[in-house]
Amino acid sequence: MATMKRGSNVALTREIPSLTGLVLGVRWDAGAETALTDNLVVATILCDEHSKALSDEHFVFFNQLTEPSMTVSQLEKAMGPDAEQIEIQLDAVPPEVRRIVVVMYLNEGMGLRRSLGRLRECVLRVLNLADNAELVRSENLASALDGETAMTLGEVYRHQGDWKFKVIGEGYSTGIAGLAKDYGITL
């Protein structure tokens, strides 16, 4: 299994022409810090060519488990060792969707100030939807974090007729508000 560094990408459908669906799995480890993991949220944003969300309905997370085309869905209960999983029917994704970005944020406001810097490990991995075989995984994205409260983990995007996957691992110190601003989502 291949480990990918931040910024690196792989041409998924060119390498595996039979690939029609993906599972994106996010796994984390915060030790005993349950106050941190309880409030972690994984979300998937379906974007246009300018990396802006197509609409607020294209923000897939625990309270909106799928989007209008129902090709990108978050599982209520992840299967296997991941904390969260997102299934993507690659061959049915509408053409206006250019990028599918996986993000993570801390849901704040109840008074417990935490940051993603407390995470020991955070890995995004890509599985084949057909057989659950792991294709690639990111390096440990937690090692570069400090006071951040949100992070773009990676993205699946169209490139010259193929779908590629890229590890991003960029943190935000402004939490979901910063993410929402960058991706054009109205909170």
Add this chain to the structure above:
Amino acid sequence: MNVDVHAPDRAPARADLPFLRHRARFRPPAAAPVASSSRADLSTERPAAAGGSSSLDLSSPGPGRAAAAAAPAGSSSSLDLSSPVPGRAPAARPAAPAAGGSASLDLSRPVTPAAQVPGAQAAPAPPATPSRRVARPLPRARSGERTLLTPKAPTVTLNRLQSGIGVLTIEAACSAAVGDLRIGAGYELADGHSSLVSRVSGVATAPRNSRRPVIVARAEQYERLLVDLRQSRQLDRLVVYGFSESGRQLNWGGTLVLSTAGGARVELPLDRPPSGGVAVLLSIYNVRGEFVVRAEMENFAGSIRNAIQAYGFDRISWLDDRTPVA
């Protein structure tokens, strides 16, 4: 939820039904036929002994089979009983009402009434009646804006982002002139648990003594209830009430303010005649992930217990008229 029963194809997506997630919405057959490999298209004429096919193929002619009557093509359903079987007597079966052959219930297309049954008059297609859409636009909370709840417009709906990100704050912004107003709420969780959350009743968290409460009652400048929206799926409903701690009459005034992480504000003016007892101010119902907020503004002469029971909380055991048992 602007649901038009005449046009299910335009119905909003059900994001709360994950088991539907791999099913494509039915599309009218005007589009090019989709060659979906994952779905068995049984309308093609092929022998039942197709190698490796585990799907039930009822369209191929088999001995002793009754014939299907209506026979439109273009079916993409998983079980298609409507394929034509040449040379079969159509009288063997009543006319199958399977126009379109879609397994999903599709009310949007007019059913051709047994047009292919011999002897039956080919009825003309019903004229396309303009659907009478009476659905009013649902009032929506807008981020960064203020929505005023009034007797004529008592409800507003938060979308799934507003109902699922950050914290929902409910605050009784009232001056001392009102009196010793305290607020609390009856709540019901998705697991069936229901109780009260109110500082004055000694239960400042919901559930009581929870390490990770869904709702917290606090007093800062004003009395407040905070809903942890990371756990919004756990909350079924919330009924907010106000009362005087000392049991005196309240000279109502001020505003109940509900605010979201994105800055949507819902304001309910507490302009009422002076009253004692308990006033149920506002309710929030979780409808498929969206919080529907409604001004209630109903007075109860009796206790908190009476008011909360009137809202259907019949599974709370009480210590006294304002305190649930632990």
